[in-house]
Amino acid sequence: MAPLERYDWIAIVIKVKRDGPPDLTVACGEVKINVHKGIVSKECEFFKKACGGESQGTIDKIIRLDDDPVNAVMATIEYMYTGQYGNTLSRGFSPHNDDHQIDTAIQVCAIAKKYNIPGLLEVAVFSFRCHVDNMWWPPMDYRDKIREIYGSSNSSSADLQQSVVVSAYRMLKRLLPKDGFERFLWDQGRFTTDILLHSQLKHISRKDIYQRLRRCPKCAEGIGIDLKPNSGYKCPDCGKDSNGSLWVPIRLFATML
Numbered sequence: 664m665a666p667l668e669r670y671d672w673i674a675i676v677i678k679v680k681r682d683g684p685p686d687l688t689v690a691c692g693e694v695k696i697n698v699h700k701g702i703v704s705k706e707c708e709f710f711k712k713a714c715g716g717e718s719q720g721t722i723d724k725i726i727r728l729d730d731d732p733v734n735a736v737m738a739t740i741e742y743m744y745t746g747q748y749g750n751t752l753s754r755g756f757s758p759h760n761d762d763h764q765i766d767t768a769i770q771v772c773a774i775a776k777k778y779n780i781p782g783l784l785e786v787a788v789f790s791f792r793c794h795v796d797n798m799w800w801p802p803m804d805y806r807d808k809i810r811e812i813y814g815s816s817n818s819s820s821a822d823l824q825q826s827v828v829v830s831a832y833r834m835l836k837r838l839l840p841k842d843g844f845e846r847f848l849w850d851q852g853r854f855t856t857d858i859l860l861h862s863q864l865k866h867i868s869r870k871d872i873y874q875r876l877r878r879c880p881k882c883a884e885g886i887g888i889d890l891k892p893n894s895g896y897k898c899p900d901c902g903k904d905s906n907g908s909l910w911v912p913i914r915l916f917a918t919m920l
Contacts, residue, residue: 687714688725691736695725698740706743709778731777735770742783749790764794765808769815772823784822792826796833805831805838806847813854828857853883877910879903 685697704711713726728736738748748771749764768791775784795808809831812823831838835858838844848855882901895904 686724689728689736689740690725691728691731691733694733694736696737696740698743703740703743706782707778707780731774732770734767735774738767738771738787739774739778739780739783742780742786746782747786748783764790768794769812769823788822788826791823792830795827795830806844809847809851809854813851824854824857828854828861832858832861880905880909880911 685699687698687700687703689696689698689703700710700714704714710726741748749767768787771787772784772791775781775787809827812820812827831854848858879898879901881898881903894907896907896910897904
């Protein structure tokens with residue numbers, strides 16, 4: 664149980680002089696991590712409410728996160744104490760490490776969205792992007808990751824989708840000759856649409872990007888459209904009407920050009 668010793672060490676040794684001994688336990692399955700209420704409450708509104716309420720978990724000084732992946736919970740606690748998790752970039756790149764870190768980043772993004780921890784989300788997306796760009800794994804694994812990310816219903820998926828689109832666009836010349844990748848593009852409607860949109864953005868001014876490219880709030884397909892906030896617009900893909908103020912700007916691609 665070396666990871667538990669590590670995280671207890673972070674909580675007890677690094678912060679003990681300033682914050683005193685741990686006064687809260689975060690439990691996930693059989694894993695229990697000793698932490699300080701003051702630290703986790705400062706980083707996350709969920710913990711702040713849990714520590715200040717009268718729930719059974721607070722009375723026993725235990726908050727249970729049994730629905731979340733253990734690795735993601737541990738990474739979240741480490742981030743709350745150190746501002747990062749896993750030191751992923753200092754360990755070097757390898758096929759096994761990349762695959763593990765990508766899976767962890769996907770889980771951490773989900774937990775960061777779930778508990779509204781913007782800083783953790785930023786760190787996880789950065790880690791994900793670095794390991795995706797490294798591209799150690801074969802095209803089959805690459806396709807599997809794209810299916811996983813685009814097939815997920817997690818609210819964090821949009822952040823990861825934007826990163827994988829930029830990475831895939833850079834790698835298209837390498838990926839297209841591989842067996843099955845062209846067929847894969849035909850089958851992945853939203854991913855392929857995002858690739859095409861990103862390609863178009865390489866030749867469009869930032870002003871036009873911010874003004875015209877939007878995602879339908881019903882089906883999430885991206886199109887170029889001139890909107891007025893108080894008018895209704897029908898999506899050419901799903902055929903549903905939505906108020907102009909609900910159409911989501913596609914912005915992140917512009918910052919990654």
